[in-house]
Amino acid sequence: MEVLLEILLRIVLEPVLTLFAEPVAEDIETNGRIPKWARVLLLILFFLVFASMLLLIIIGSVVLAIGPSDEKNLGLILLLTGIGLFVAYIIFIIVRVNRKNARVKRIMASPSKYSSARVALRRIVHVVIDRPLGSAHPEHSDIVYELNYGFVPDVMGGDGEAQDAYVLGVDEPISEFDGVVIAVIHRLDDNEDKWVVAPSGYQATDEEIIEKTMFQEKYFKTELIR
Numbered sequence: 001m002e003v004l005l006e007i008l009l010r011i012v013l014e015p016v017l018t019l020f021a022e023p024v025a026e027d028i029e030t031n032g033r034i035p036k037w038a039r040v041l042l043l044i045l046f047f048l049v050f051a052s053m054l055l056l057i058i059i060g061s062v063v064l065a066i067g068p069s070d071e072k073n074l075g076l077i078l079l080l081t082g083i084g085l086f087v088a089y090i091i092f093i094i095v096r097v098n099r100k101n102a103r104v105k106r107i108m109a110s111p112s113k114y115s116s117a118r119v120a121l122r123r124i125v126h127v128v129i130d131r132p133l134g135s136a137h138p139e140h141s142d143i144v145y146e147l148n149y150g151f152v153p154d155v156m157g158g159d160g161e162a163q164d165a166y167v168l169g170v171d172e173p174i175s176e177f178d179g180v181v182i183a184v185i186h187r188l189d190d191n192e193d194k195w196v197v198a199p200s201g202y203q204a205t206d207e208e209i210i211e212k213t214m215f216q217e218k219y220f221k222t223e224l225i226r
Contacts, residue, residue, distance in 0.1 A: 049089070056082030120195055121226065123181045125152045127165045127197055132173035137216075146215045148174050158192035165195040166213055169202040183209050184225040185217060193225075 060079025067075050129150035137143035148170055151162035166185075167177050182204065183196040194217070196209055206224050210217070 053082050053086045053089070056085070120181045120184055124200075125155070125165070125179065125181060125195070125197060127151065127167055127177045127179065128153055129167065129173075129175050129177060132175070133171075134173060143216055147212055148177065149216075150177075152195065158190075163195060164192065165197045168196060168198040168204055168209070168212060170199075182226070185209075185213060186223045186225050187217075188221040188223060190220055 056078050060075045060077070060082060063071055063075025064079055065075075127148075127150045129148045131137070131145050131149040133145060133148045135145050137145070148167040149164070150167070151157075151164050153162050155163040157163040165181075167174070167179065168182070169179075170177065177197065179197040180200050180202075181195050182198045182202065183206075185194040185196060187193060194213070196213070198204065204212075206226065209224060
């Protein structure tokens with residue numbers, strides 16, 4: 001029964017959780033198990049989503065079958081809405097599963113890189129800023145830093161030097177910063193990754209991270225790991 005519940009929650013509810021509680025969904029994917037405290041929320045989401053779809057289908061079918069002729073159009077609308085939502089949700093589940101399978105294949109293709117990146121995610125780090133917001137690259141003056149950029153002194157990067165890091169969520173030049181690693185930019189044509197560090201609780205989409213770091217990462221072939 002426990003295994004069945006785990007499968008049901010993971011397949012059916014994780015996509016819903018991705019929409020309404022992304023940090024919990026990321027924790028589930030990282031740790032491989034649904035926390036007990038999240039199961040109540042998941043069950044509530046389950047009943048809200050599927051009970052709504054089922055109710056629409058049942059009411060629409062009843063009205064369409066035995067309702068007054070002037071209400072049959074309403075019944076048809078309710079029925080089609082319920083079916084449409086159900087089909088859309090199934091498609092969403094399929095897309096999520098395919099994306100996860102693709103990510104697993106990438107990890108298997110380069111296990112050392114991805115495993116180190118996974119260890120870094122959600123880690124609290126101290127960043128020393130040596131290239132503050134608005135400064136120019138020391139060797140390429142045409143590159144102006146649109147973010148505070150520095151290094152984590154107690155972590156060695158792939159190039160044998162301190163791990164480099166972008167700082168998001170700070171709109172003024174700073175000299176140091178304590179924050180959480182929210183993403184890792186994996187350079188496919190270089191020997192080091194770049195950590196993306198932000199204040200605790202800071203939310204940013206993949207697109208936002210890519211856009212904010214594009215001023216420098218546009219010169220490399222990269223992949224965002226979260």
